[in-house]
Amino acid sequence: MSRIAQVEVFPVAVPFARRFVLGSGAVGTPDAAPDQSAAVIFVKLTTEDGVVGWGEQRALPSWSYETAETMAVIIRRHLAPILLQLTPFDIELFQRRAAQRLSPAVSNGFPFARAAVDVAMHDAAGKLAGVPVHALLGGKVHDEIPLCSAIGVGDQDTVRAHVLQSSDYAAYKIKIRGDVDADTAGIEVAAEAADGKPLWLDANQSYRPAALRQLRNRTAHISTIHCVEQPVPSTDTLAMGRLRELIDLPVAIDEGSFSAQDLARAIRLDAADLVVIKVCKSGGLRNALKTAQTALAGGLEILASGLTDCGIAFAAALHVFSQLELALPAELNGPELLTDLYVDGLTLTKAVATVPTAPGLGIEVDEERIRTESVNLLYR
The missing domain is CATH 3.20.20.120 (Enolase-like C-terminal domain)
Structure with missing residues (x-):
């Protein structure tokens, strides 16, 4: 089974098409600078066979505590070493080891960073199996x-x-x-x-x-x-x-x-x-x-x-x-x-x-x- 051989992280500032304001304040503008409110973390996993899986999550510290900085560090320093021991199909094992390394305390521990990796693992696993992600999850009900x-x-x-x-x-x-x-x-x-x-x-x-x-x-x-x-x-x-x-x-x-x-x-x-x-x-x-x-x-x-x-x-x-x-x-x-x-x-x-x-x-x-x-x- 093809193991994950490389983990890459790309922070990108993605501007909004129009100003968008929540009850907690503005979260994006058309001319957004590369600050936390506009930061998206892209993750690329590459297996030993050259199969690629992509993941992504937005950093929005006014909504949840994770920032682009913490997400990048968590993935590079803490999640990547776990991933390099696994295949894209080892998703539950990844989640368990991530929780052991980064204690979830009362709720999820660094869920945005983990979600970005989890999405990339599903993408790569689906490509390896030749099926869409929804098939890995049990199949879609709605088209x-x-x-x-x-x-x-x-x-x-x-x-x-x-x-x-x-x-x-x-x-x-x-x-x-x-x-x-x-x-x-x-x-x-x-x-x-x-x-x-x-x-x-x-x-x-x-x-x-x-x-x-x-x-x-x-x-x-x-x-x-x-x-x-x-x-x-x-x-x-x-x-x-x-x-x-x-x-x-x-x-x-x-x-x-x-x-x-x-x-x-x-x-x-x-x-x-x-x-x-x-x-x-x-x-x-x-x-x-x-x-x-x-x-x-x-x-x-x-x-x-x-x-x-x-x-x-x-x-x-x-x-x-x-x-x-x-x-x-x-x-x-x-x-x-x-x-x-x-x-x-x-x-x-x-x-x-x-x-x-x-x-x-x-x-x-x-x-x-x-x-x-x-x-x-x-x-x-």
């Missing part, structure tokens, strides 16, 4: 995945314009910021422009329970609001439970649930109605599916999301979510918000993504451009 448009925090005119520009999308994720007046106005404008399509509110930890109750009271007449995601800080699981008693709206957990164990704890505490699954925070594809199975066993619905991924992580997410029944269209917003995905082979038609069927991730990576644009984020 296509409808997408949800991401509408950032902004004034009413900006929100309205972005909803109208995204008219092909089947649903809208509306970012809110913890300001009851501004958020009420933005939600009302979005609901009017969305013309009956579902709204998925995402607070990114910016609300207090009492303020969220006010927001819900003022928007109760909008019947298309489907749920509110992670309204309170990720560490306050008990507040999530209290919120379910305070408002008549399903509550989704995201930043508060990185692993299947995290979600099991939240279920035990009656802290959520839905869970948002991301490959990045799960630490890999199979870990994401473990969270999904925990959700189903606990009676929670599943929402699919990413972290403004380029094409490698976007394709990996398609393979995972092709197996699941989602409560709303997947919020995989890289194609909508980034200037380039650095891959060929993805098919998106009117905001519907086709699940790739070629071996591995089923895409062609623009390695020359990645190498050319790679920057030294560790010592600048």
Whole structure:
């Protein structure tokens, strides 16, 4: 069996096509410099037989603690020595040894760095086996995945314009910021422009329970609001439970649930109605599916999301979510918000993504451009 012979890491600054703001602040602009908010880590694994696997994850320290610097160091110094002892098929063994080397403590340990490697291993394993990644995971159920448009925090005119520009999308994720007046106005404008399509509110930890109750009271007449995601800080699981008693709206957990164990704890505490699954925070594809199975066993619905991924992580997410029944269209917003995905082979038609069927991730990576644009984020 062909072992992994080389591990390469490429930090690249990928600018956004438009300014995008969460409840925790701006995360990208069209003229982004190579700073942490714009940094994407690409990983290339090469086996002894010359088979290549690609992985990728975005660094967003305002969302989770990992930075481009920590991801690069973790992969080069701690994960690469593990990988050089394994084949691309040894994914569970890699995850176990990574957890032993980098203690997960309460939740996942360095999940973004591990996810980048995990995606690359799946890509290489699929190519070696001659099958798409979803076949390695048990096979797809869906050939296509409808997408949800991401509408950032902004004034009413900006929100309205972005909803109208995204008219092909089947649903809208509306970012809110913890300001009851501004958020009420933005939600009302979005609901009017969305013309009956579902709204998925995402607070990114910016609300207090009492303020969220006010927001819900003022928007109760909008019947298309489907749920509110992670309204309170990720560490306050008990507040999530209290919120379910305070408002008549399903509550989704995201930043508060990185692993299947995290979600099991939240279920035990009656802290959520839905869970948002991301490959990045799960630490890999199979870990994401473990969270999904925990959700189903606990009676929670599943929402699919990413972290403004380029094409490698976007394709990996398609393979995972092709197996699941989602409560709303997947919020995989890289194609909508980034200037380039650095891959060929993805098919998106009117905001519907086709699940790739070629071996591995089923895409062609623009390695020359990645190498050319790679920057030294560790010592600048």
